[in-house]
Amino acid sequence: MPVRLWRKPLDADKIKIPRGEIHIIKERCKGCNFCIEFCPREVLEESEEFNEKGFHPPRVKDSNNCALCGFCEAVCPDFAIFTVEKNCEGGC
Amino acid sequence: MSEELHPFETFLRREMIPHIWCDGCGNGIILNCYVRALKDLDIDLNKVVTVAGIGCIGRISGFTNTDSFHTTHGRAVAFATGVKLANPELKLVVISGDGDLFAIGGNHFIHAARRNVDIHVICANNFNYGMTGGQYGPTTPLDAWTTTTPYGNVEHPFNLVHLAAASGAAYVARWTTLHARRLTESIKKALQKEGFSFIEVITPCPEIYGRYNKMRTGIDMMNWFRKASEIRNQSDPAKAEITPERIVIGEFLDIEKPSFGRLLRDMTTRVQEKMRKGR
Numbered sequence: 001m002p003v004r005l006w007r008k009p010l011d012a013d014k015i016k017i018p019r020g021e022i023h024i025i026k027e028r029c030k031g032c033n034f035c036i037e038f039c040p041r042e043v044l045e046e047s048e049e050f051n052e053k054g055f056h057p058p059r060v061k062d063s064n065n066c067a068l069c070g071f072c073e074a075v076c077p078d079f080a081i082f083t084v085e086k087n088c089e090g091g092c
Numbered sequence: 093m094s095e096e097l098h099p100f101e102t103f104l105r106r107e108m109i110p111h112i113w114c115d116g117c118g119n120g121i122i123l124n125c126y127v128r129a130l131k132d133l134d135i136d137l138n139k140v141v142t143v144a145g146i147g148c149i150g151r152i153s154g155f156t157n158t159d160s161f162h163t164t165h166g167r168a169v170a171f172a173t174g175v176k177l178a179n180p181e182l183k184l185v186v187i188s189g190d191g192d193l194f195a196i197g198g199n200h201f202i203h204a205a206r207r208n209v210d211i212h213v214i215c216a217n218n219f220n221y222g223m224t225g226g227q228y229g230p231t232t233p234l235d236a237w238t239t240t241t242p243y244g245n246v247e248h249p250f251n252l253v254h255l256a257a258a259s260g261a262a263y264v265a266r267w268t269t270l271h272a273r274r275l276t277e278s279i280k281k282a283l284q285k286e287g288f289s290f291i292e293v294i295t296p297c298p299e300i301y302g303r304y305n306k307m308r309t310g311i312d313m314m315n316w317f318r319k320a321s322e323i324r325n326q327s328d329p330a331k332a333e334i335t336p337e338r339i340v341i342g343e344f345l346d347i348e349k350p351s352f353g354r355l356l357r358d359m360t361t362r363v364q365e366k367m368r369k370g371r
């Protein structure tokens with residue numbers, strides 16, 4: 001276990017980590033892979049499928065890992081990916 | 093995962109998207125940060141004019157859903173100055189290339205900064221003339237390879253943030269496209285500033301610059317930015333020269349001084365008053 005997790009904050013149970021829902025507009029993707037490379041939680045990976053332009057759009061590897069930081073959206077040059085907060089009312 | 097609308101859709105001219113920039117090009121990130129800044133500030137898009145010159149980045153004026161103008165090469169700052177003086181309630185944003193702003197347009201830039209004209213300039217610095225085939229220009233680093241410096245560049249480049257600060261700008265910052273969040277915050281700040289603001293954005297051009305300099309992909313170039321960037325807010329821009337080992341980024345200058353438009357309007361009012369009183 002990493003050192004920083006040895007001690008648990010007292011209010012850890014009360015703090016809700018937001019969950020992100022990732023939307024990918026596949027046809028816009030030009031395959032630069034910035035979102036895959038710079039996602040701090042390695043949520044995305046390259047897919048095998050081709051889009052109309054012949055690029056491999058990203059796909060979600062593990063959506064439960066997304067903490068809604070939105071960096072994929074910020075660093076996408078093609079407006080091809082964005083995140084919205086997942087509705088976790090009934091549990092995620 | 094559905095094909096929903098991107099949250100910035102209304103800030104773009106949808107019929108122009110996908111844009112023309114290469115895969116791995118950073119210009120789209122600059123566009124992304126710019127429209128996010130407009131959205132966050134909740135600015136009336138009818139009051140914003142996006143002006144660009146010629147070059148790859150120049151196409152940005154056709155992609156944003158603000159009023160816009162794609163000027164002739166090097167004249168974006170001159171055009172924006174005119175619009176601002178004629179119509180002071182408009183917000184004038186110039187987004188253009190290193191070649192456009194600092195080679196052919198260099199004099200417009202330094203004099204607009206000197207006069208503290210109320211415009212906001214964002215320079216996409218990709219170290220070369222991307223659109224015309226990757227020729228070297230005034231920002232190409234010493235020793236760098238380009239299509240017209242096949243044995244390495246023998247010229248010293250401009251340090252743009254130093255040039256802007258020395259010329260008289262009121263706000264000067266430099267970021268890279270990897271620093272998308274900080275860049276957006278910086279654009280928001282610059283857009284609310286009175287006077288001449290300048291933001292240099294170091295951006296990847298893997299297609300025609302990176303490939304000659306051992307950075308074949310956009311990711312290679314972004315990883316160089318990650319490795320070499322050092323945030324030094326309020327540091328001396330004279331010491332912010334870009335080298336392969338070090339890219340100093342941050343906010344270098346943020347000062348208050350009356351803009352050209354304000355001084356001109358004050359003077360006009362004073363003179364008119366004097367005339368009315370019969371001198």
Ligand SMILES: Cc1ncc(C[n+]2csc(CCOP(=O)(O)OP(=O)(O)O)c2C)c(N)n1
Nearest residue numbers: 147148149165189190191192220221222223
């Ligand atoms: C008067 C004039 N001279 C030369 C050109 C050719 N030209 C087109 S774009 C360009 C340079 C663009 O470089 P930059 O501003 O850095 O933009 P980039 O393509 O790198 O984004 C030049 C020299 C022109 N269009 N007009």
Ligand code: SF4
Nearest residue numbers: 113114117148222297
């Ligand atoms: S040539 Fe360079 S600057 Fe122009 S679109 Fe391609 S990557 Fe971008």
Ligand SMILES: [Mg+2]
Nearest residue numbers: 189190220222
């Ligand atoms: Mg350029």
